[in-house]
Amino acid sequence: MVPDLGLSASVFSPKLPRYGASRNETLLLKRPPTFRAEARPPVESGKYGTNGRAAKMVPTTELRRANGGGLVRSGTVNGSPNGTVNGSTKAPVNGSAQAAVNGSTRAAVNGAPPKAAVNGTSMVRGSRISSLVKTQKQMGHREDPFQEELRILPSDEGFSWAKDNYNSVQRSMDIWSFVLSFRLRVLFDNAKWAYPGGFSEEKQKARRQKTASWLREQVLQLGPTFIKLGQLSSTRSDLFPREFVDELAKLQDRVPAFSPEKAKAFIEKEMGCSINFVYKEFEERPIAAASLGQVHRAVLHNGERVAVKVQRPGLKKLFDIDLRNLKLVAEYFQRSEAFGGPSRDWIGIYEECSKILYEEIDYINEGKNADRFRRDFRNIKWVRVPLIMWDYTTQKVLTLEYVPGIKINNLDMLDSRGYSRSLIASRAIESYLIQILKTGFFHADPHPGNLAVDKDGSLIYYDFGMMGEIKSFTRERLLSLFYSVYEKDANKVMKALIDLEALQPTGDLSPVRRSIQFFLDNLLNQTPDQQQTLAAIGEDLFAIAQDQPFRFPSTFTFVIRAFSTLEGIGYILDPDFSFVKVAAPYAQELLDLKQRRRGGPELVQEIRKQANDARDSTISMPYRIQRIEDFVGQLESGDLKLRVRVLESERAARKASVLQMATMYTALGGTLLNVGVTLNSQGNQIIANGSFIGAGIFLALVIRSMQRVKKLDKFETMI
Numbered sequence: 001m002v003p004d005l006g007l008s009a010s011v012f013s014p015k016l017p018r019y020g021a022s023r024n025e026t027l028l029l030k031r032p033p034t035f036r037a038e039a040r041p042p043v044e045s046g047k048y049g050t051n052g053r054a055a056k057m058v059p060t061t062e063l064r065r066a067n068g069g070g071l072v073r074s075g076t077v078n079g080s081p082n083g084t085v086n087g088s089t090k091a092p093v094n095g096s097a098q099a100a101v102n103g104s105t106r107a108a109v110n111g112a113p114p115k116a117a118v119n120g121t122s123m124v125r126g127s128r129i130s131s132l133v134k135t136q137k138q139m140g141h142r143e144d145p146f147q148e149e150l151r152i153l154p155s156d157e158g159f160s161w162a163k164d165n166y167n168s169v170q171r172s173m174d175i176w177s178f179v180l181s182f183r184l185r186v187l188f189d190n191a192k193w194a195y196p197g198g199f200s201e202e203k204q205k206a207r208r209q210k211t212a213s214w215l216r217e218q219v220l221q222l223g224p225t226f227i228k229l230g231q232l233s234s235t236r237s238d239l240f241p242r243e244f245v246d247e248l249a250k251l252q253d254r255v256p257a258f259s260p261e262k263a264k265a266f267i268e269k270e271m272g273c274s275i276n277f278v279y280k281e282f283e284e285r286p287i288a289a290a291s292l293g294q295v296h297r298a299v300l301h302n303g304e305r306v307a308v309k310v311q312r313p314g315l316k317k318l319f320d321i322d323l324r325n326l327k328l329v330a331e332y333f334q335r336s337e338a339f340g341g342p343s344r345d346w347i348g349i350y351e352e353c354s355k356i357l358y359e360e361i362d363y364i365n366e367g368k369n370a371d372r373f374r375r376d377f378r379n380i381k382w383v384r385v386p387l388i389m390w391d392y393t394t395q396k397v398l399t400l401e402y403v404p405g406i407k408i409n410n411l412d413m414l415d416s417r418g419y420s421r422s423l424i425a426s427r428a429i430e431s432y433l434i435q436i437l438k439t440g441f442f443h444a445d446p447h448p449g450n451l452a453v454d455k456d457g458s459l460i461y462y463d464f465g466m467m468g469e470i471k472s473f474t475r476e477r478l479l480s481l482f483y484s485v486y487e488k489d490a491n492k493v494m495k496a497l498i499d500l501e502a503l504q505p506t507g508d509l510s511p512v513r514r515s516i517q518f519f520l521d522n523l524l525n526q527t528p529d530q531q532q533t534l535a536a537i538g539e540d541l542f543a544i545a546q547d548q549p550f551r552f553p554s555t556f557t558f559v560i561r562a563f564s565t566l567e568g569i570g571y572i573l574d575p576d577f578s579f580v581k582v583a584a585p586y587a588q589e590l591l592d593l594k595q596r597r598r599g600g601p602e603l604v605q606e607i608r609k610q611a612n613d614a615r616d617s618t619i620s621m622p623y624r625i626q627r628i629e630d631f632v633g634q635l636e637s638g639d640l641k642l643r644v645r646v647l648e649s650e651r652a653a654r655k656a657s658v659l660q661m662a663t664m665y666t667a668l669g670g671t672l673l674n675v676g677v678t679l680n681s682q683g684n685q686i687i688a689n690g691s692f693i694g695a696g697i698f699l700a701l702v703i704r705s706m707q708r709v710k711k712l713d714k715f716e717t718m719i
């Protein structure tokens with residue numbers, strides 16, 4: 001039987017620049033490359049990654065060294081970016097290994113779709129396109145200019161969640177015993193009677209601090225799902241007390257790593273082949289470990305250095321069990337007054353978290369996000385996003401171009417290498433403003449670990465697992481919010497917030513309006529030396545939100561948190577840093593835009609609206625005057641009674657009735673307790689027990705009533 005033959009193609013160029021050549025050198029080619037095709041047996045096709053590309057990598061035996069010293073590999077199988085057939089296209093292109101391996105991928109990620117072709121010309125085109133993209137300068141075997149001592153990370157051995165054979169009943173029990181203990185702790189922290197020697201704010205703070213440290217330890221014990229959720233919660237000062245938020249933020253640096261054996265076995269399982277087949281070298285010690293995965297350095301067979309992000313094994317199974325339980329927990333919180341009850345959307349928060357978690361364990365999604373982000377910044381030379389090596393990426397293993405950098409908060413190294421800290425600070429903020437105001441696609445987690453400075457001073461972004469998107473209509477509404485804040489008009493701000501669904505238009509909104517006006521006056525009337533930090537403003541906003549009908553969509557909490565993180569970084573980098581200075585040109589641009597808009601169709605629309613209003617008023621005027629006359633007439637004749645709702649007195653009445661009920665419960669509970677004790681001493685055990693149970697129920701009702709009173713009091717102080 002004649003074996004199937006594959007088409008093998010290669011392109012030879014007369015003058016090959018050296019490996020890793022600069023763009024100019026690459027373009028030195030005078031003669032067009034020639035194309036040669038040969039028939040050869042097909043190679044074994046690999047396992048397909050979830051992205052439809054071959055996950056099984058090129059065997060080392062297929063690697064050839066080309067004339068110019070560039071490494072050549074055979075093309076990947078069907079659906080690969082190179083679009084080659086049967087995995088047999090050999091293409092030594094321009095002597096540049098990167099061009100051959102990633103040329104078309106790079107083209108794709110920078111805006112051009114991957115070119116599918118069955119002959120070697122596609123490779124040439126790929127390399128040409130790649131030579132035009134800004135990342136070309138970064139190709140080639142990179143020296144690691146910032147080699148840092150690798151930290152020894154704590155190991156995950158000994159944690160029950162790291163074992164493969166945990167059972168779901170045990171896991172559910174662990175979760176629920178944690179939730180109930182947490183509930184009890186919160187109850188005692190908030191109960192004034194639970195403080196021996198009398199309650200004081202300091203004592204409560206100290207106790208809360210203890211609960212918060214306990215919570216962090218428990219979260220670590222419960223593993224990845226909870227660690228990630230803890231990290232997410234550390235962005236929600238609108239939901240949790242300050243002490244909890246601060247403790248949870250510490251989770252970032254405490255995540256244990258899994259063993260290199262586990263990592264390698266996992267990669268092999270994912271890729272369906274030996275790790276040596278995929279990487280020429282694989283560094284065993286991870287350079288970083290996070291809740292959901294860890295990062296190792298490696299070298300591809302073409303010599304290119306890469307960062308390999310390996311997901312923790314068994315995450316999906318763990319998420320399924322944990323999230324099933326957490327859904328019940330959210331429902332329980334939703335009913336519980338101690339956790340804000342119906343005024344907080346716990347179910348919504350659960351759904352959002354669950355979406356984020358499942359998205360974060362899909363590295364294909366992360367790779368696509370990175371590609372989109374890179375595309376958004378293609379014209380900004382000082383922002384750098386590592387390339388995704390799609391051929392070496394699956395849903396659980398992400399291979400990226402290795403782009404080492406100095407972490408943005410490593411001041412000593414930045415100084416010793418002579419980088420301008422103030423430039424870095426303003427670039428960090430500016431890149432973020434571009435994301436929020438222009439592209440609408442933003443990095444939702446810009447903590448210092450995810451931002452670094454490249455050799456040439458560019459800002460490197462890592463980790464695209466959690467991205468936020470601001471749709472264009474939301475951006476429009478945000479702009480109106482911005483304009484109304486600029487005009488210091490509380491009513492308009494309130495309307496914009498309602499449009500943004502950040503404020504519920506229910507009940508009495510006058511206290512909200514007053515808070516907003518206060519906020520606007522104090523915020524905008526400050527002289528430059530009194531200017532509040534963004535973080536403080538964010539905190540104030542959240543404090544207002546805690547007791548009022550604000551419901552910040554998570555997008556905004558991420559935006560606020562990201563800005564305050566970046567602002568914090570800005571101050572660390574440069575004590576004279578001013579957010580306002582960096583943001584001013586953007587704000588001006590937006591105001592100019594509004595001015596321009598008002599000059600055009602918007603002005604016509606406004607005039608038309610005013611004309612319509614005037615016409616409607618003129619038509620309805622006689623009718624309205626008639627109604628006013630009737631109204632006054634009814635008042636004079638005593639036919640009309642005015643019913644005035646005084647909200648303050650309504651609240652006071654509600655509080656009085658709750659207190660009345662509490663007194664009644666106390667009396668009934670006390671009576672039943674007395675009866676129980678008497679009957680017990682007379683030996684009438686069964687009825688005595690009934691009395692005790694009744695007394696217990698009334699006691700619980702008293703506690704509940706006191707909690708309601710406390711809530712009403714708190715609300716009163718806010719307005």
Ligand SMILES: Nc1ncnc2c1ncn2[C@@H]1O[C@H](COP(=O)(O)OP(=O)(O)OP(=O)(O)O)[C@@H](O)[C@H]1O
Binds near residue numbers: 450
């Ligand atoms: N392409 C890369 N080149 C060099 N180093 C990298 C690269 N990608 C990641 N790293 C390093 O690994 C660290 C962790 O990467 P990343 O943030 O993507 O992982 P993660 O698991 O999503 O972590 P987390 O979500 O906690 O931030 C980064 O801070 C960076 O130091």
